[in-house]
Amino acid sequence: MPSVSSSLxxxxxxxAAAVAGALDHLLPKSxxxxxxxxxxxxxxxxxxxxxxxPFLALSAARIFGVGxxxxxxxxxxxxxxxxxxxxxxxxxxMDNSDLRRGNPTVHKKFDEATAILAGDALLTIAFEILxxxxxxxxxxxxxxxxxxxxxxxxxxxxxxxQMLDLIAETTKLDIGAITRLQRMKTGELIAVSTESGAILxxxxxxxxxxxxxxxxxLGLAFQIIDDLLDAEGTEEETGKSVGRDAQAGKAxxxxxxxxxxxRNQATLLSEQAIQHLGVFDGRAKHLEDVARFVxxxxx
Amino acid sequence: MPSVSSSLxxxxxxxAAAVAGALDHLLPKSxxxxxxxxxxxxxxxxxxxxxxxPFLALSAARIFGVGxxxxxxxxxxxxxxxxxxxxxxxxxxMDNSDLRRGNPTVHKKFDEATAILAGDALLTIAFEILxxxxxxxxxxxxxxxxxxxxxxxxxxxxxxxQMLDLIAETTKLDIGAITRLQRMKTGELIAVSTESGAILxxxxxxxxxxxxxxxxxLGLAFQIIDDLLDAEGTEEETGKSVGRDAQAGKAxxxxxxxxxxxRNQATLLSEQAIQHLGVFDGRAKHLEDVARFVxxxxx
Numbered sequence: 001m002p003s004v005s006s007s008l009x010x011x012x013x014x015x016a017a018a019v020a021g022a023l024d025h026l027l028p029k030s031x032x033x034x035x036x037x038x039x040x041x042x043x044x045x046x047x048x049x050x051x052x053x054p055f056l057a058l059s060a061a062r063i064f065g066v067g068x069x070x071x072x073x074x075x076x077x078x079x080x081x082x083x084x085x086x087x088x089x090x091x092x093x094m095d096n097s098d099l100r101r102g103n104p105t106v107h108k109k110f111d112e113a114t115a116i117l118a119g120d121a122l123l124t125i126a127f128e129i130l131x132x133x134x135x136x137x138x139x140x141x142x143x144x145x146x147x148x149x150x151x152x153x154x155x156x157x158x159x160x161x162q163m164l165d166l167i168a169e170t171t172k173l174d175i176g177a178i179t180r181l182q183r184m185k186t187g188e189l190i191a192v193s194t195e196s197g198a199i200l201x202x203x204x205x206x207x208x209x210x211x212x213x214x215x216x217x218l219g220l221a222f223q224i225i226d227d228l229l230d231a232e233g234t235e236e237e238t239g240k241s242v243g244r245d246a247q248a249g250k251a252x253x254x255x256x257x258x259x260x261x262x263r264n265q266a267t268l269l270s271e272q273a274i275q276h277l278g279v280f281d282g283r284a285k286h287l288e289d290v291a292r293f294v295x296x297x298x299x
Numbered sequence: 300m301p302s303v304s305s306s307l308x309x310x311x312x313x314x315a316a317a318v319a320g321a322l323d324h325l326l327p328k329s330x331x332x333x334x335x336x337x338x339x340x341x342x343x344x345x346x347x348x349x350x351x352x353p354f355l356a357l358s359a360a361r362i363f364g365v366g367x368x369x370x371x372x373x374x375x376x377x378x379x380x381x382x383x384x385x386x387x388x389x390x391x392x393m394d395n396s397d398l399r400r401g402n403p404t405v406h407k408k409f410d411e412a413t414a415i416l417a418g419d420a421l422l423t424i425a426f427e428i429l430x431x432x433x434x435x436x437x438x439x440x441x442x443x444x445x446x447x448x449x450x451x452x453x454x455x456x457x458x459x460x461q462m463l464d465l466i467a468e469t470t471k472l473d474i475g476a477i478t479r480l481q482r483m484k485t486g487e488l489i490a491v492s493t494e495s496g497a498i499l500x501x502x503x504x505x506x507x508x509x510x511x512x513x514x515x516x517l518g519l520a521f522q523i524i525d526d527l528l529d530a531e532g533t534e535e536e537t538g539k540s541v542g543r544d545a546q547a548g549k550a551x552x553x554x555x556x557x558x559x560x561x562r563n564q565a566t567l568l569s570e571q572a573i574q575h576l577g578v579f580d581g582r583a584k585h586l587e588d589v590a591r592f593v594x595x596x597x598x
Contacts, residue, residue, distance in 0.1 A: 028454045033470070034483075037454055037462040088419060093411035112392035116415065117462050120387060120422065121454040127426040128449035131442045139438035143430045146445055150427035155327045155336055155420040163336040166412050171332070184333075 064201020161185025363500020
């Protein structure tokens with residue numbers, strides 16, 4: 001990972017290990033016959049992901065001096081939602097993907113029914129984790145976390161975005177519609193990851209808005225790079241099936257803007273994201289680094 | 300509905316109308332391209348169901364003098380979870396049902412991808428509704444509702460039960476395993492429906508436990524009758540595909556106990572459920588009536 005400052009790489013890998021530990025602790029395990037479900041939940045989450053969303057949550061929480069357990073539980077809950085969405089998106093009826101992070105997708109490793117149920121259970125446990133007093137002593141804070149995550153991931157957020165993405169396979173979308181689609185599909189969950197740190201830390205409105213603006217730009221930059229990787233990357237580099245957008249004849253930032261303008265746009269958004277962090281006087285170093293990392297990443 | 304006391308029938312139909320109104324108000328609506336998702340969410344919920352779970356929530360809430368809006372929102376949230384589970388259970392990869400309440404199932408009316416997403420969005424909005432201050436002014440109560448619903452419907456509850464149900468198609472289960480399966484698959488959500496009224500009303504532990512015990516017996520009675528209807532009912536009477544358990548060679552209360560003992564067991568459980576309500580000195584009349592209704596129902 002030569003393009004990432006070594007301190008960010010170390011911090012991200014530390015965070016990824018901590019989040020994997022938290023998920024391992026939080027996800028169910030048993031010898032009961034239904035353990036197949038638990039195995040599928042674990043397989044779909046404990047798979048060495050980058051843990052970008054948890055890292056954002058942890059980094060934002062650190063700005064406000066939030067305790068480690070609170071931050072980690074919140075980060076793990078958000079990752080459960082992210083992983084559930086990948087499991088369902090990969091299903092034959094949706095993107096029909098066989099490969100995810102270099103491994104068979106959950107429905108390939110298990111079966112379709114188990115994949116659907118594992119996704120459902122991961123979505124459910126996310127809210128159980130957030131509502132637990134161990135996530136924050138103040139129930140008002142826990143309710144705010146539940147509300148924020150539900151809004152970001154529901155019909156007006158991630159799920160709505162995925163619906164739009166399916167519609168995009170048969171309908172020509174313009175750049176405005178694609179921006180809205182991507183904001184819903186990936187942007188809102190990225191935004192709530194960052195925002196959750198501020199909610200945990202009972203941050204001021206000024207700080208909350210700064211983090212929201214940051215996350216909005218970051219999310220869009222992230223998605224443009226995702227489209228570029230799908231268009232230009234190899235399955236080996238990215239660890240997932242590539243070229244699917246072109247195959248599906250789907251309009252993306254890359255097909256509309258072309259690769260060069262798309263990359264420039266991502267860089268611009270990344271710089272803009274960093275500017276929003278000015279209010280933190282250098283206390284948001286990790287978030288700044290992430291904004292750079294997101295446009296330099298190769299997978 | 301001659302076997303139901305007319306006052307219960309009227310109360311249930313009033314409650315069903317109120318819940319349908321609440322769902323209509325709470326579920327998203329728009330002219331955006333993703334409105335197909337919203338339509339599927341609405342189609343899967345606003346379909347004239349019995350609203351048994353909402354009725355239990357509303358009836359339990361009334362014992363403790365809970366305000367109408369709080370009780371209705373909670374009842375609607377639970378119904379969203381129930382309806383999401385039906386949508387996902389009906390999918391081709393699961394029970395592969397074409398018919399639900401006399402109408403095409405969501406994936407038949409729309410398509411599989413939309414059905415998966417509509418289920419996901421309904422599950423998500425349930426928690427959004429519960430965490431909203433309009434559901435209860437005390438955030439501690441809202442967190443308890445979120446926790447209770449997540450536990451009842453997640454990997455150790457409804458979703459785990461559905462996993463067991465799929466396993467039951469290929470594995471021989473004994474009566475103990477089937478009781479556990481049914482308790483998880485349908486019992487926990489029925490229990491949390493009743494319990495939620497007590498949570499909203501900040502009920503004493505004694506009252507909470509009485510309602511739990513009631514709901515446990517009711518849930519089992521409900522399921523035994525469900526199995527009987529599947530074995531003996533017609534598609535016309537029940538409004539859904541019947542004979543599926545036998546077709547799948549699945550062990551149920553009816554295949555193990557035989558129809559007569561199964562019906563006796565359900566009646567016994569119903570009487571036992573009513574006894575648990577003794578602590579309420581006749582203030583739980585609707586819940587008593589429901590316990591009778593559940594064993595007498597024809598669909």
